[in-house]
Amino acid sequence: xxxxxxxxxxxxYEQNAQGGMYYLKNDLDQKEAKIYFDQAKRKKAVNFEDHQxxxxxxxxxxxxxxxxxxRGY
Numbered sequence: 001x002x003x004x005x006x007x008x009x010x011x012x013y014e015q016n017a018q019g020g021m022y023y024l025k026n027d028l029d030q031k032e033a034k035i036y037f038d039q040a041k042r043k044k045a046v047n048f049e050d051h052q053x054x055x056x057x058x059x060x061x062x063x064x065x066x067x068x069x070x071r072g073y
Contacts, residue, residue, distance in 0.1 A: 001013065001014060002014070002015065002018075004021060004025070006021065006024050006025045006033065006037075007024075007025070007030045007033050007034060007037070009037050009065075009066055010064070010065040010066065011024075011058075011065070011066045011067070011068055012061075012065060012066070012067045012068070013067065013068040013069070014069065014070070016070045017056060017068045017069055017070040019050055019052065019054055019056075019070070020048075020050055020054065020056035020058075020068050020070060021068055022050075023050035023051065023056075024036065024058075024068075027050070027051060036048055036058055037058070037066065040058045040059055040060045040066060041060045044059060044060055045057055045058065045059040045060070046058050046059075047071070054070060055070065055071040055072050056068060056069065056070055056071060057069050057071055
């Protein structure tokens with residue numbers, strides 16, 4: 001599993017979820033991306049799709065990190 005920081009949030013992700021990582025990190029500004037992180041923290045997980053209609057789930061972990069996975073590929 002790979003790890004990176006996206007707008008100061010530690011995110012773990014598999015190689016196949018790299019598109020979602022780039023979307024959160026580069027395509028959205030910090031304020032827009034923070035909405036996903038806040039929802040994941042509040043609801044334990046949030047689903048979203050990138051500009052290429054690929055589906056992802058961002059989930060909040062008990063250690064304060066997040067996990068990003070690609071769905072339905």
